Amino acid sequence: MSSIKVECVIKQKNQIGESPVWEEKDSSLLYVDITGKRVSRWNSLTNQIDSIATEKLVGSVVPRQAGGYVIAEGTRFAFVDWVKRSVKAVAHVNDKEKPNTRFNDGKVDPAGRFFAGTMGLDMKPDVTDGALYSLLPDHSVVKQLDQVHLSNGLDWSLDHRIFYYIDSLAFMVEAFDYDIQTGGLSNRRMVYKMEKDERIPDGMCIDTEGKLWVACFDAGRVLRIDPQTGTRLQTVKLPAEKTTSCCFGGKDYSDLYVTSACIDLDADALAKQPEAGCTFKVSGLGVKGIPPYSYTG
Numbered sequence: 001m002s003s004i005k006v007e008c009v010i011k012q013k014n015q016i017g018e019s020p021v022w023e024e025k026d027s028s029l030l031y032v033d034i035t036g037k038r039v040s041r042w043n044s045l046t047n048q049i050d051s052i053a054t055e056k057l058v059g060s061v062v063p064r065q066a067g068g069y070v071i072a073e074g075t076r077f078a079f080v081d082w083v084k085r086s087v088k089a090v091a092h093v094n095d096k097e098k099p100n101t102r103f104n105d106g107k108v109d110p111a112g113r114f115f116a117g118t119m120g121l122d123m124k125p126d127v128t129d130g131a132l133y134s135l136l137p138d139h140s141v142v143k144q145l146d147q148v149h150l151s152n153g154l155d156w157s158l159d160h161r162i163f164y165y166i167d168s169l170a171f172m173v174e175a176f177d178y179d180i181q182t183g184g185l186s187n188r189r190m191v192y193k194m195e196k197d198e199r200i201p202d203g204m205c206i207d208t209e210g211k212l213w214v215a216c217f218d219a220g221r222v223l224r225i226d227p228q229t230g231t232r233l234q235t236v237k238l239p240a241e242k243t244t245s246c247c248f249g250g251k252d253y254s255d256l257y258v259t260s261a262c263i264d265l266d267a268d269a270l271a272k273q274p275e276a277g278c279t280f281k282v283s284g285l286g287v288k289g290i291p292p293y294s295y296t297g
Contacts, residue, residue: 004284006238009257010042012049013277016242017259018203019060019105020279021292022249029249029257030069031279032058034104039071039080042279044250052085060106060116065294070135072103072116077135090297091141093118098129105152105203105245110160112137112296113183115144117151125149125169132165134183137297144185153204153214153245157227158290164191164212164227166201173201173214175227191227198223203245203259207287215243215258220273222246222258222282236285240276241269248289256282256289 014033021030027044032054039061040051056074064070069080076092093103098120106116113134120129130148133141145151149169156163156178163178163185173192176185191212194201199219206212211233212225220241224234240260249257262270262277270276 004236004282006236007281007283008239008275008278009044009281010049010279012040012042012279013262014259014279015263015277016244016261017277017279018244018261019062020203020245020247020249020257020259021062022247022253022257022289023063024249024291027250029247029279030061030063031259032061032071034059035263039069041082050082052080052082052087054087057102059103059118062106062108062114063292063294065112065296070114070295072106072114074102075118076103077114077116077141090139091135093131093133093141093143098131101129101131104130104150105154107154108293108295109134109163109178109180109183110156110293111180111183112293114295114297115154117145117148117154119148119150123150123169130167135295135297136183137295139297142183144183152202155204155206155212158206158208158210162227164204164206166204166214168200168202168217171201173204173212173225173227190230192225192230192232195232202243205247205289207248207289208253209287211287213246213256215246217242217244217261219243222256224287236282238280240273240278240280242276247292250281250283253289253291254283254285254287256285258282
């Protein structure tokens with residue numbers, strides 16, 4: 001294995017950096033700051049950052065095939081026109097019985113549907129007000145899962161037959177059989193149970209060998225997991241405890257980009273980890289990722 005290098009590449013501090021997506025066409029990284037209420041694009045060639053403010057807390061952003069992006073913001077899906085600097089609502093998921101929720105992590109499936117989940121704003125461990133939704137290409141919304149604590153990382157197997165999912169406060173990675181034709185989930189099971197020092201599973205992505213990379217919030221690390229055997233293959237330590245999510249990008253998708261948060265860190269904690277809230281590039285892993293899918297609606 002080549003020598004692994006961890007480098008702080010985006011110095012902009014995010015309160016809660018999340019949802020990194022690589023844009024190959026201009027070598028940029030797209031991401032959100034949830035509580036900072038902004039979507040940002042960092043150009044790796046010029047080191048410039050361009051941001052658009054959102055109205056509500058923004059959980060995730062994905063590319064749209066027709067141009068621009070789609071965000072899961074507050075309790076709605078919205079289209080972002082980067083050129084016009086506009087955000088336009090497309091669908092709402094207001095649940096009258098569970099009004100105190102917001103969107104969190106999301107990703108596009110191989111058929112072009114945008115999956116994104118919600119969480120309770122107060123994040124009590126015994127409250128399951130969250131859900132998992134999919135925005136279909138016709139702009140209709142399907143509720144895929146209910147009774148979720150804190151909907152988080154998600155991805156699909158390379159053959160598109162398995163959906164991997166993280167409900168953070170269940171402290172494990174789960175799998176479902178996936179029907180790519182309908183977007184339906186079935187046969188829920190556990191793939192990996194977090195060790196105590198791995199803390200809270202957060203964002204997740206997959207590599208070209210079908211292994212999962214899971215960011216561990218409050219543990220300052222990313223794990224590589226074999227979902228077939230349920231074993232941890234590798235641990236990469238980061239200089240920020242609140243690691244939030246990860247995606248592959250860069251040349252041939254051989255770099256792993258990791259977002260982090262600095263929210264709720266006191267002066268002592270910030271002094272010990274001055275790069276908290278920044279975004280890191282991990283190179284030399286010897287594995288590659290796959291390009292992200294785009295929403296087709």
